[in-house]
Amino acid sequence: MSQAQELDLERVYAHIDAHGDEIVERLRTLCRQPSVSAQGLGLEEMARLVRRMLDELGFQTELVPLEDGPPVVYGELLNPNAKKTLVIYNHYDVQPPEPLELWESDPWAAEVRDGKVYARGAADNKANIASRLAAIEAFLKTRGEVPCSIKWVIEGEEEIGSPHLREFIERYKGRLKGDGAIWEFGGLDYGDVPGITLGLKGMLYVELRVQTLGRDAHSANAAIVESPVWRLIRALSTLQDGEGRILVEGWYDDVRDFTPEELEALEREPLDEEQLKRDLGVPRFLRGMTGLELKKALAGAPTANLAGLWAGYTGRGHKTVLPKEAHAKMDFRLVPDQDPQKLKALLRQHLERHGFGDVELTIQAETPAARTPITAPIVQVARETAREVFQKEPNVHVSSGGSGPMYHFTTVLGLPTVAIGCNHPYSNTHAPNENQRIDVLVQGTKWIAAVIARFGALTA
């Protein structure tokens, strides 16, 4: 007996297949409403639209107002007969669409071409919202109820670092009890193989500023006055060696080793190194890494990236100025169990110890890493259902190299969390001509439905 038969999913799948056009139309409706958090564009309207869609399925919904940000859409669809509760996280905000001239169609028109919906936000993250709505609707229409209770958090600031999600989680912690969670993204990897991601790196985002003069001065004064630009360069050069190793004392102390199961998953994880090199335009990887070492670095290495650096005159031609100040933006990616609070203090101590106590640090984000144990039941559920729906052995990614607020769910709420969904590579996420493949949208909806059913049927 197949899993679908066992879980009686045939009618649910049939409903999803029969209503593919409606899923696409719901996605296009979501995409036609701009919702750019970085530009404060359309967020209230978007929150109301999403809420209405949840209301239509019978969710108990709220628009949860936040101190200084757009509301969180929160919805509960409880089944008193269900043993399990699944928490879902999504975001209704999108990246800015610029540069507009590189789009082949209006980023808010949600044009359908070649089996894809083209729009800013189509893939990230509106397709996953549409897909999860459709999966839940399929249960309601075919069975009159969902196999597990659903608690759904849809925030409006993910693309700007979720600055108020902590506030929401603190307030709703009591109501967000559950047995597992589905993260906002996920879907097919290269080669259309389903992927399941179990973790995200954390983030300590710091702006550094050095000032040594009261005003910008004629650069003749470089003969007699210390330059803040040279000072920043010397301070930065104490932070990392030439091969990506962070030199801040104690930075690696709390780094958790991979478990044998995680190492095994990393070994199995496919990685086309030549294609990755071509894609990034690099002749080699840092320290000549390859194979498992390379995969361990992507999934588990703390990084100290210089995302921005600026001082003085940066325009055309030459200007001779001794700038009064110099700036850097750094994103430190963190891994379990690094604590951003502790690292912040280590960074300050390091700069002081090296004679750079005057370097001003401004913390712009601090989120710990998240990693769901590979042995958690929801991981097994995601694997088995992926095999069923896609007829392929899924890739399990111990951790993405990227970051996000998953920590609030895995650690603060204690929910084992898997990132699965209807995304696909080549969707131009965060770039012009973002798009969502309609076939993956429908398949991903079945995957979510299967996860909901199988998770609801878990006995442990």
Place this chain on the structure above:
Amino acid sequence: MSQAQELDLERVYAHIDAHGDEIVERLRTLCRQPSVSAQGLGLEEMARLVRRMLDELGFQTELVPLEDGPPVVYGELLNPNAKKTLVIYNHYDVQPPEPLELWESDPWAAEVRDGKVYARGAADNKANIASRLAAIEAFLKTRGEVPCSIKWVIEGEEEIGSPHLREFIERYKGRLKGDGAIWEFGGLDYGDVPGITLGLKGMLYVELRVQTLGRDAHSANAAIVESPVWRLIRALSTLQDGEGRILVEGWYDDVRDFTPEELEALEREPLDEEQLKRDLGVPRFLRGMTGLELKKALAGAPTANLAGLWAGYTGRGHKTVLPKEAHAKMDFRLVPDQDPQKLKALLRQHLERHGFGDVELTIQAETPAARTPITAPIVQVARETAREVFQKEPNVHVSSGGSGPMYHFTTVLGLPTVAIGCNHPYSNTHAPNENQRIDVLVQGTKWIAAVIARFGALTA
């Protein structure tokens, strides 16, 4: 007998005093014509206006076309009876007036307030053009001839680094024979003491660029790819120590020592260190320098200034990008007898030797330093006439800390050159509300007249 009596300058001075209003009006006419080289604004019109003013005094004039820039105004007023020829250098272009909102009156209106003419270019460099015109006119009106032959070069690109002056000098070298030169700026120092500047530092302006990726990438890739920003920081940190000393091998090899006379002049040169610290907003000078050491650094230290530095995201908030490239702009100020061609090669060698051969260098300017011997007769002329006109012992500045194309005159043409004129401190040169004090304009005109007379009377 006073110098003025000896040189029969009383009537010349009286003419200048009697025509003060005309000098001011001529300056205002020059100021009302915008001439911003950085913006290509009004340069042809300005060149024609200046040429007309020289024509009116009887100069033989030309507008010398240059390959890619505005014309040089060149004029000769030869006196076949004179023994000496004085070359004058000025520029008719000005800095951009922006930011306009900080001006109290229109930068092109040349409004007169509180005894000053307010306009972009009023002090730098149009007052010196008006003043020199008036001094020459005073001789012509009172004597019918000038005491020495005059060859006048007025270019239109000084504020953007005189990119085509070399071309002009090459072509006119044969005609620019003379016995000495007056530079474009000069006048009163703080406390209204006349100052005579004998040199300028040279300039090697270099843009550095490092690229390690084919495209900007998600900063998760910092775990596996070398960052061009870190690479630029490490390359730069090999170039200078923490106290302003350049670490490029051989950089100081050709630095000429000050002569005993120059050291004596430096010792005598006044420098209010506390005021300079307040003005620059610094608690101390580099290496704790003070006294002669500080003055030697300003006049004679090579510098490696970071005028600009940029990479990645420099806007508000946080973005996590691994930039594909990183940039720096550096102005190296040079002193006699450093050769920018040789230093350029040393810089390349240094980077290669330290493993940074991939750092791209683009040279944007390369001008050697200039320094007129303090013992040159024209220096003595400038000193004696300053005493006569201002009734004060002038300050002799061995070198400005700034740069300019004086090298073409001192070294290529072999003309001992002094920077004297009608400038004054607090004139807001290159800044909003640039202004020219009218009293100094008139006094400076007498100084130029006295220099012309005394230089013409030199027997050696």
